[in-house]
C-alpha cells in the first residue's frame with residue numbers, strides 16, 4: 001500500500017484531496033507543504049498531496065518553491081475541490097477577538113469577516129486545521145476551516161458556507177519521484193519551471209516556443225530565484241502530454257532557451273477539458289513533417 005504525505009493536520013482541504021487521489025493508500029498528515037514533499041524526498045512517503053492554486057487567491061507559493069528546489073518531484077494526478085468554509089469557535093463561546101486560518105483561506109473570506117466579525121483580528125496559521133487546533137488550545141477565538149474539520153476538533157460551528165466568492169475552487173497535486181508517466185488521455189496538463197537567462201526577450205522566447213507549436217497555456221507564474229534580486233523562475237502549465245510529439249518538440253525548444261528547465265509532470269486534468277488542437281498543430285502534423293524532413297535528409301525526397 002502506498003504512503004501519501006499530505007499538508008495537514010487532519011481535516012484540511014488537502015486531506016480531502018488526498019482521499020480523492022490516494023486510491024486507498026495510507027495517509028500521513030504533515031505540518032507544512034514543504035515537509036510533505038521532504039517526506040517523499042527522504043523516502044518516508046511514496047507521494048505527497050499539496051495545494052497548487054486557488055481560483056480566488058492564486059498560487060500557493062510554498063508549493064511552487066518546494067517543487068523548484070531540491071530533488072525533482074513530478075505531478076502524476078490532480079484534484080479540484082470546491083472551497084467554502086466553516087467558522088469554528090470554542091465550546092461555550094465568548095468574545096471573538098482573533099480569527100485564525102491559512103492566509104489563502106483568510107483571503108477568501110475577507111468580506112465575510114468584515115461584515116460578520118468586524119472587531120476580530122485575522123491571524124495567519126500554518127493551515128486551516130492548525131487554526132482549529134489553536135482555538136482548542138486557547139491561542140485564537142475562532143478558526144476558518146474546511147467543513148470536515150468539525151468532525152476532528154471538538155468545537156462549535158459559528159457559521160457554514162462561508163465564502164466571498166461562491167464558486168471558489170482549489171487545485172491539488174499528487175507528486176512523487178520521477179518515473180513512468182500517467183498515460184495521455186487527450187485532456188492533460190504538462191508543467192515545467194524555467195530559469196531563463198536574464199536578457200532581453202527570454203520570457204517572450206519561451207512563450208513563443210509554445211505558441212509556435214499551437215500549445216495553449218493554462219497558468220504562468222513567476223517566483224524569485226532567491227539568489228539574485230530581480231531574477232525569476234517561470235512556472236508554465238500548458239495543455240497536452242509529454243507523450244505527444246508536439247509537446248516533446250516544445251519541451252526541447254524550451255530547453256534551448258533556458259539556463260535551467262525542470263519538468264514537473266504530465267497528467268490528466270481534473271476538469272476533463274480536452275486539449276485545444278488548432279489546424280496544422282496536431283500530433284499527426286508533427287509526425288508527418290518529421291517523416292518528410294527525414295526523407296529529404298536521406299535523399300529520398302526533395
Ligand SMILES: O=C(O)C(=O)C[C@]1(C(=O)O)C=C[C@@H](O)C=C1
Nearest residue numbers: 012013014051102104127128170
Ligand atoms: O489549510 C488547508 O485546509 C489547505 O488545505 C490549504 C489551502 C490552500 O493552500 O489554499 C487549501 C484550500 C483552501 O483554498 C485554503 C487553504
